[in-house]
Amino acid sequence: MPKYYLVRRTNFAGFHSVHKEGCPFLQNANRCIELGEFDSSCEAIWQARGIYTNSNACIFCVKESVATNAEHLFEWNMFSTS
Numbered sequence: 229m230p231k232y233y234l235v236r237r238t239n240f241a242g243f244h245s246v247h248k249e250g251c252p253f254l255q256n257a258n259r260c261i262e263l264g265e266f267d268s269s270c271e272a273i274w275q276a277r278g279i280y281t282n283s284n285a286c287i288f289c290v291k292e293s294v295a296t297n298a299e300h301l302f303e304w305n306m307f308s309t310s
């Protein structure tokens with residue numbers, strides 16, 4: 229499973245980026261929080277949002293998770309009481 233990293237500093241858009249290992253935009257590892265290994269980027273982003281609520285997938289390396297369906301699912305899970 230790939231490892232995922234959360235950047236401590238916010239990007240130009242004001243979000244903390246979640247990167248997959250090997251991403252060319254991943255900064256020096258000591259500026260990032262290692263989230264661990266995940267089956268899917270969705271799980272990695274969930275983990276990241278437990279640290280910074282304004283975490284978002286890197287559009288370069290974790291682009292599959294920014295699909296509108298996935299975003300919708302995040303929102304739905306966030307507010308679901310079941």
Ligand SMILES: [Zn+2]
Pocket residue numbers: 246247248251252253254286287288289290
């Ligand atoms: Zn990236």
